[in-house]
Amino acid sequence: MVAGEASGDAHAAALIRELGARAPALRTVGVGGDLMQAAGTELLYHYRGLAVVGITEVLAHLGDIRRAMNGVLEAVAARPISAVVLVDYPDFNMTLARRLRRHHPEVPIVYYISPQVWAWRPGRVHKLARLVDRMLVILPFEAELYAEAGVAVDFVGHPLLDEPEVHESREAFATRNGLDAALPWLGMLPGSRTREVERLLGPMLGAAERFLADHSYEAVIPRARGLDGGLFTAAVEQLDPSIRQRVHLVDDDYHGLLPHLRAAMVCSGTATLETALADTPEVVVYRTSWLTYNLGKLLVRISDIALVNVVGGRRGVPELLQGDVTPANIVRYLGPLAEDGAARTECLRFLREVRGKLGGPGASARAADAVLEVLVARPNGQISR
Numbered sequence: 001m002v003a004g005e006a007s008g009d010a011h012a013a014a015l016i017r018e019l020g021a022r023a024p025a026l027r028t029v030g031v032g033g034d035l036m037q038a039a040g041t042e043l044l045y046h047y048r049g050l051a052v053v054g055i056t057e058v059l060a061h062l063g064d065i066r067r068a069m070n071g072v073l074e075a076v077a078a079r080p081i082s083a084v085v086l087v088d089y090p091d092f093n094m095t096l097a098r099r100l101r102r103h104h105p106e107v108p109i110v111y112y113i114s115p116q117v118w119a120w121r122p123g124r125v126h127k128l129a130r131l132v133d134r135m136l137v138i139l140p141f142e143a144e145l146y147a148e149a150g151v152a153v154d155f156v157g158h159p160l161l162d163e164p165e166v167h168e169s170r171e172a173f174a175t176r177n178g179l180d181a182a183l184p185w186l187g188m189l190p191g192s193r194t195r196e197v198e199r200l201l202g203p204m205l206g207a208a209e210r211f212l213a214d215h216s217y218e219a220v221i222p223r224a225r226g227l228d229g230g231l232f233t234a235a236v237e238q239l240d241p242s243i244r245q246r247v248h249l250v251d252d253d254y255h256g257l258l259p260h261l262r263a264a265m266v267c268s269g270t271a272t273l274e275t276a277l278a279d280t281p282e283v284v285v286y287r288t289s290w291l292t293y294n295l296g297k298l299l300v301r302i303s304d305i306a307l308v309n310v311v312g313g314r315r316g317v318p319e320l321l322q323g324d325v326t327p328a329n330i331v332r333y334l335g336p337l338a339e340d341g342a343a344r345t346e347c348l349r350f351l352r353e354v355r356g357k358l359g360g361p362g363a364s365a366r367a368a369d370a371v372l373e374v375l376v377a378r379p380n381g382q383i384s385r
Contacts (some may be wrong), residue, residue, distance in 0.1 A: 001030040002072060002096060004047050004089030006224060007194040007270045009033035011113060011159045011364070012087045016041055018368035029075055031323040032069050032087075034225070044071040048226060050324050069096055076104050082375050083108045090115030094124065097131040108133040108374050112367055113159075114142050125149045129224050134374050136367045139311060140357060142227035156366040157359030160273055163255060183218050186211060186338065187257065187264030187280070189271050192224035194231065196267050201235050202266045206327030207334065209243050215338075217262070219247045222254040265330055268319070273310040276317075276354045281337035281347040283330055284308070284319045311357055316350030 003012040013035035019026050020040060029042040037043050045068040069092065075081065084100060084107055086093035097109050111132045117124045125161075126149055128135065135146050135153040146153035174181035186208060190200040207220040223232055232249050239247060250257055258264075258278035266275050268286035275282045284306040304310055306319050318333035320326075336343035 001028045001032065001036065001041060001085045001087065002064060002089070002093055003030075003032040003036065003087040004068075004092050006033065006047075006226065008088040008113070009047060010033045012041075012085075013039040014037050014159055014162060014364040015085070015087075015112065015367050015371070018364045019371060022368055029079070031072060042062050044068070065092060068092075069099070069359050070268070072096060073099060073103065076100065076107060081310075082106055082378065083110060083371065085110045085112055086114040088115075090124075094127065094131070095312070097128075108378060110136065110371055110374055111136045112136040112371075113138055114146070117142075117145060125151075131336055135371060136370055138358075138363060140359065154366065154370050155359070156341055156370065157361070157363040158273070159363040159367075160270070160277055161358055161361045162364050163274075163277075166256050166259050168256055173253075173256055173260055177220075177248065177253065179220065179248055180218055183216055184262040185257075185260060186217050186219045186334075187266075187275075188219060188221045189254075189264055189266045189275070190221070191267035191271070192227070193228060193268065197227060197272060199234065200285055200325065201269055203285065203325050203330060205235055205239060207246070207265060207330035209239055210327055210331045211334065211338075211345060212246055214245050216244070217338075218252055219262070220257060221247070222250045222257050224254070229323060248250040263334055263344075265334060268306050270307065272306045272317070273311065273354070273358075276308045276351045277358075279348060279351055281344055281351070282308070283333045283337065284317055285325045285330065286319075286321055287325050288316055288322075308351075308354055312350055312354045313357075314350075 001012050001016065003009045009032045016028050016036060016039040029044060031045045032041060032043060033047045086097060086109065100107060102108060107163045109132050111128065114135060114137045115124055125145055129149045129151045132151060135151050136156050137143050137146065137153060138156060138158045140155055143153050143155040148365065161366050171181045171309055180184065188204040188208060190197045190204055212219060219334060221232060223229060236244060236247050258275055258280055261280045263281045264275055266272050267283050268284050272282065272284050304315050304319060306317065308317055309319065320329055337347055
């Protein structure tokens with residue numbers, strides 16, 4: 001099982017638990033994080049050195065990437081591996097799949113959570129058709145793309161719908177985290193990678209400073225698991241003292257926070273869907289290196305980059321990219337979403353549409369069933385249940 005970042009670690013852990021419930025004798029080994037390890041996986045390599053985006057960032061972590069990939073290949077060569085499950089993380093996992101096919105063609109490969117071939121580099125569909133035995137997709141329109149390319153594919157639904165509903169009251173959450181339950185809360189979600197936080201937290205805090213100066217709100221920043229807390233506290237310390245006292249850091253309480261937010265600024269990625277499923281209006285922002293952005297513009301073939309807008313089929317929430325990610329621009333779009341009015345009403349309607357397009361709960365269970373089908377279909381394949 002191979003996952004290269006926080007969201008993949010969470011989805012892989014849920015899949016591992018479902019596999020364990022069906023086949024208790026099954027064992028997993030691979031690349032991932034704390035959640036996979038807690039679910040019973042023997043970690044060959046932690047994803048901390050792999051959770052990077054952009055060309056320049058990847059170049060700086062080539063050593064970590066090479067060690068992780070070689071570790072997986074060595075494990076497959078040295079152990080009786082029955083199948084390899086790749087979870088998202090496309091550049092690493094597609095390269096790994098190619099090397100596995102070359103050196104271990106007898107080992108079936110399942111890919112869970114498709115690369116975004118509908119957004120850029122569509123030719124990867126045909127590469128995956130040659131590399132993968134089974135594709136498990138989480139967005140409904142992806143299944144048709146792979147079926148047309150001759151890939152055995154299952155639409156399993158989105159694993160975010162399997163997340164347990166948060167039942168903690170606003171008052172209890174506020175007491176536990178030092179917030180004022182009587183005030184509305186503004187969220188800042190700057191990403192799960194260090195470079196994302198470095199690029200986005202400053203503009204988000206600048207926007208919060210402007211917004212809080214005119215509104216009786218508190219602002220909340222959930223720190224993603226594994227990120228250095230000093231990166232956040234140092235940035236917050238730069239705020240005006242009168243504003244700083246209304247800005248709160250919340251550690252590892254991400255899903256508990258989202259339903260209680262009035263509105264949020266969100267780093268583009270899976271978090272845009274998580275925020276949507278919490279019925280929280282959002283402004284999506286993203287910055288990457290100049291080189292990565294300009295190369296990406298040549299390859300990307302969709303007009304909207306935010307996953308929530310892609311699933312929804314239109315721009316239902318605002319997106320700001322690169323130089324447009326400024327405090328003034330964020331506040332310009334955030335204000336109408338936070339306050340009652342037509343913009344907020346329409347955004348909430350759009351978020352409900354997105355939820356309806358993601359399928360029903362049970363993605364991890366359906367994915368586990370598909371993985372077990374692949375295992376049983378092997379020559380002499382037997383699974384103790």
